[in-house]
Amino acid sequence: MPFKRPAAAYHESSGYSSGRSKPPETSPDVNVPSKRSKVRRSAKIFPSVKAYIVQAKMDGPTIAELFMLAERHCERLCDYAEDADVIITSITMRRRLERHIYKAVVTPAWLRDSVAEGEALECTPYVALQDLREETINNCPVCNVRPCECEDTDVDEQAPGPETSYPSPPTPAPKSKLAVAGPSTLARPIPSHLLPLAPPIPTELSKLRYASKYACQRASPLICLNQALAVELDIIKRSRALEGEERSALSYSRAISAIKAYPRRITSIRQVEELSHVGTIANSERFKALSLFSSIYGIGPSTARRLYALGLRTVDDLEVYFGVEPEEEESQLVELEHHERFGRASESGLGETWIKIALGLRNDFELMIPRAEVEEMGRVVMDELNIVEHGCVSTIVGGYRRGKPQSNDVDIVFTHPDPTKSKGLCKRFVHHLHKKGMVTHVMHLSGFHGHNPLRTTHWDSLEKALTVFILPPSSPFYKGTRRRMDLIFAQPEVYWCAVIGWSGSIMFQRDIRQWAKDKKGMKFDSSGITRRYDSKPFYPKTEKEVFDLFGLEWVDPVWRNADV
Template sequence: MPFKRPAPLEASSSNLSSPSDSHLEDIEGPSKRSKISLPTKVLPDIKLYVIQAKLSSPRIAELFTLAEKHCQKLCNDIDEADVVVTAISMRRRLERHMSWEVATTKAVVTPEWTLPCDCEETDYGSTQSPVAYPSSSASAASGSPRQRKASHGKIPPLDLSAEIRVEVPSHLLPPRDPVPTNLERLTYTSRYACQRASPLLCPNQELALELDIIRRSRALEGEERSALSYARAISTVKAYPHRIKSVSQVQRLPHLGAKISGLVEEFLDKGQISEARDIMTSERFKTLTDFSSVYGIGPHTARRLFDLGLRTFDDLEVYYGVDPAEVDTELMELEHEENHPGWKGRKAAQQQDDFDESWIKIALGLRADLSKKIPRDEVDEISKVVMHELEIIEPGCVSTIVGGYRRGKPESNDADIVFTHSDGPKVKGLCKRLVRQLHKQGMVSHVMHLSSFHGHNPLRTTHWDSLEKALTVFTLPKSSSLYTGTRRRLDLIFADPNVYWCAVVGWSGSIMFQRDLRQWANDKCGIKFDSSGITRRYDSKPFYPGTEKEVFDLLGLEWVDPTWRNTDV
């Protein structure tokens, strides 16, 4: 039933009363149906300030209308207010809008205190009007709710010191006891990397590194098929559990054809591969490697720049007109993100070669910091700081650090965090809100990519998933014990809770493991799998795994712990 607004009582000097008058009724806190006992007298000249966060536009308009109707003065300065109206129920969130010292000197109330209730629910008569009474002292902010409600003429302030605990469903939490990998049921002779156990360091690591030099050269030269062949061979070598002493040991292994077997034989004879050594001494290889290390410059652009005669980073800075001293002033303004060179936004390119020159200029200026590896303890600290800020804007989120960190690497090129909320559909857009919060706190300075969520598409052929994600430049706050001022690559991925574990699997890597996981799903199961979900191809039926292991179970695969998914070097 809609509210029935009583006619305002005409105020006069004879019927005015102070908040401490004993004949005023006690103000009872709102119940689930917003029952409110209102005072029988009107106090004019009450100064009201409305914190508009978490209030809808119609709600704000209604509050303003009622305040003006019932002799309450609206003010623009929170320090001048007697009463602060807010829907915020956590202290640390309130402190984003007013200091705690100020809050303890005001009556901090919910919107229900100023709204008239349903006439059928409250017996206050048609001559009453809604009004909020301020606390008489800062001590009103303390004491139990029962004690505060017993104080005549005083509004019981919100208990903002108590944290709101949002219960997280158990299926979104990692298992208490890690699921062990049954290595005996994994076979290094499988053609699919997702059926092999690949440790971080294998018995044939030196051979894998030599082959990887050739793979990188092929990729830089745009020879994708050849690069893929070497990547497959490396993944096979990484999974082989014995030291290779003769070519006969690898003749039956998958993806090791005659060409690569010959390279293996050369390595066994000489301890190195001559082609790899020649590549390493090549000026072209060194230059293309350096150029493609700049975020936004892919192999195609690197080759074009090399053909123009550029050879060093100094050449790039001159070519793009970069002044490294100006980078620190190029802070992102989210209110004008579409026009800011540090913000790629929703239209950001999915491939590095598609980035425009404005971003390349910024990436060049950030190169010195972004090229540094991130140790594990700093990745932990970044996650801790990010989740603290996320809890402020949306309590109840859970997260997993993914990428190379999760596979056990001692250092990472960037920090990758997948997070979700049990009420996923209601918090879409959370990734952008988190980026805004981190930027407001001075932690995020640039955004290289920002995308919104799209449903899982079983017909999509690209592997760039449809999750909400933000690829950012992040700096730890000065309050952190690990603060050095070094800027880091931070990728934030927000997944719907139904596909959270798909996102965790998809973003944990490594590249060849993920590639073969998708290939296996297609070849053996007739299923489309990527980080944004699992669907059956012939009827698009979705599947929602409740744990990370269930992803493997749905695909008919033996469980492989992340530390055994290191198919690259």
């Protein structure tokens, strides 16, 4: 049993990025929205059905969701339509599906609703094209197994199909969630360049190159065709990072980002799994312990290795070492002023105070946040911000903006059209939320610093607060669950730089910064763009203008998932 930590605290940098690590037990399937599924995760709904998904007219998150549902519940997800029993599509024009007329052609809701009900549903209510209704019913694998009770149902009387339940947007990607505080008539009109473009900008995938050296020139979906291989390599990458071998970890990160953008299925996954260290690393006691420790908010690789060297192996060991008491999870409310003093010196990492807090709140922090709750948190925050300062705008960024069905935390970027009202607004707003009981802890609170073209650390110079947030009891999503929420305030002239920087993914951001340096002689981060040789600043007025300034093709956020 490890000894209890002595009274004298030992402080060591742990790195903010470690707070975003996933627990080692997390598999790539945990983000799949299960809706109201009545079956066990391992059960197949369609054990004898082969499916093919027509990706046209679907956005990135929809494609990822349907692929994962089909791979989990169907006999096989086919690469070619000719091999499938069922064609799933959002296309409504017959001439684009003419070669599929001898198949059951259904809308995506057939797959979603079948999984939700726990059994394969008949195809009739989900016919994608009504002039192919007869062909779909005749070829439906479910209707041909048991009598279909609704074959004679009139078209006008049938149950609403997925075109009304799950509309597919005409563009290839959903745009960022942006909110405006206050009524539509503002004393100071919001400049148009702070609002997203309408209609949204489509990504021209044909102009992106999957073999490019830079992730910012590739289209990286949330779930790629070779996701299993990427996950195996990610185990090695995390092992290297946990052991302090950053260069080796970066090499694996680059390999993963290249695989994420590869447009064809790699057929040698079985061989890769048999390579030495791929299957054994994940099962080693050291890797499991280091991964577990680094999944705790505030513990980075160096701190994880130090704790392991002391003989700690489990969460219980950590609780004993850091002196976490059971009642602290509910009772501890840290004073904001203490966090302000600590925050000024915490840019290199979170101290042991926050590790202790994170351990007490770990049961809440381990729960993923559904997209609907993310949006509710954004709405509540904007309503409160309107009370503090009228007329702000915001964008929910992070994994949410890249199309993830669930998030580990919530990141929101704010600004105000009047630059004089943006500075200091972060602290005022956090004080307000703290008094209202919505912010219970503040891990970091920083003020504004000018963009520094010579800075080499990853930490930007924006005003930000890393907080623990809880929805008010009046919210329909209130469950008393504490969530991690990062509030980032930017001046209006660098707002879209902040949105891009905080949207991720890590490798996409790393390579767009590298591209700006290598190809344009510029420095880019969330707090702005400057020319390196004379520090001249540039102020893009739209998100796309950042890409244009660097000579890059536009990449929608849902194609920026260059990490596992």
